[in-house]
Amino acid sequence: MKTRSGIPARVRGHLATHAACGVLMACALALPAASAVAGDIRAAVHDRDGKPVADAVVVAVPAGGAAGAAILPGTAEEDQRNKEFVPYVLPIQVGTRVTFPNNDNIRHHVYSFSPAKAFELPLYSGTSASPVLFDKPGVVILGCNIHDWMVGYIYVSESPHFAKTGADGKATLGGLPGGDYSLRVWHPRLEGSEQATARQLAVPATGAADVAATIGLTPDFRARRAPTPGRGGY
Template sequence: MKTRARLPAAPRVGRAKAAIGGLLALLVLALPAAPAVAGDIRATVRDRDGKPVADAVVVVVPSGGAAGAGTPPGVAEEDQRNKEFVPYVLPVQAGTRVLFPNNDNIRHHVYSFSPAKTFELPLYSGTPTSPVLFDKPGVVILGCNIHDWMVGYIYVSESPHFAKTGADGKVTLGGLPGGDYTLRVWHPRLEGSEQATAQPLAVPSTGAVDAATTIGLTPDFRARRAPTPGRGGY
């Protein structure tokens, strides 16, 4: 009678190693992800009289010159309410598209002749279907061809690390990789150049660093708001 040859059994050591390897893989997947290492900048902007400056844009750029990766630019809004641009200062990253909704019950004619972005939105109400692309860093001054006092600013940043001060002149830029940076400040009434405000800053890998900037402000030469005849829905 012929007997069927048996296949050799797998070594027990090999099976044990495979089981341990699988268990370790499951344990690694179950462990919580390590928190991201990043630091914050607590910035304060004041004028020469020591008063807080609102609507100042604080920008930080790595000292190496590369702007670094950030959230991909999306879509922002520059509203028109009560015959004013809202917000007065809108900081965005280069590559951002901006919508210009008109929430007044009259029509506006928005335009800019700034080198960073020249465009025109003829008389309209509601929200234009296509946003405007701001792809070049710089300052864009907005105006309305109907209401002379309407002035607004879009600050287009080359860096993803920027923010605007509140009424207390303060703002926090969070989530920056630790390292050496250059901090700059811009304001619509800034006396002198933005580059003159540059200061080096070392951001810790964890925790926060304080940065104080004093700037001079020029007089506010905005046109005085005046009543406009309500003819033709303007």
């Protein structure tokens, strides 16, 4: 006896099994997309006069102090151009290796005495022999033994969630798992401690959390370039 659809019961059983497998596979493929949802932090940093602060590093650490999702550190570059460190502030994650290419037509001698990373790259031009591993969190102040005004900063974050503000004082930290975070701000001229800027912030699983931070800045005591342009020099 034939079924109403004209398909034997045995064949219909096989078709049903294949259909169920197809549904399960589709659900499995959909799971990563569902678990990949993440939120953002949109930060705006100003000084006490209401002016936007550039080169401020905004860091978010998950509640409890954990480093958060496992994000492998990569590589970064701290250039030397026109007798300056470029960028002036370079934020990186712990475990990042940084190269120090010299794109000037003179040699530089890069060094740091900072507790987070003390190192020295003797006089060289072009690209140094090997990158430098930054394996401790903290602020690393860069200098050049030949040019006293050359100062740069590498901010080594224990968290993979960080960003640097632009000229408009704004920075976006993207792709954070939803939850509670401790947010803090650092700047080379920050008045007071970085920890004093910390605040608690809830990040949604999707969408963005907006936060405004006001920080005090100390005067800029960077050494003036010497000699003056057009009068020769080193």
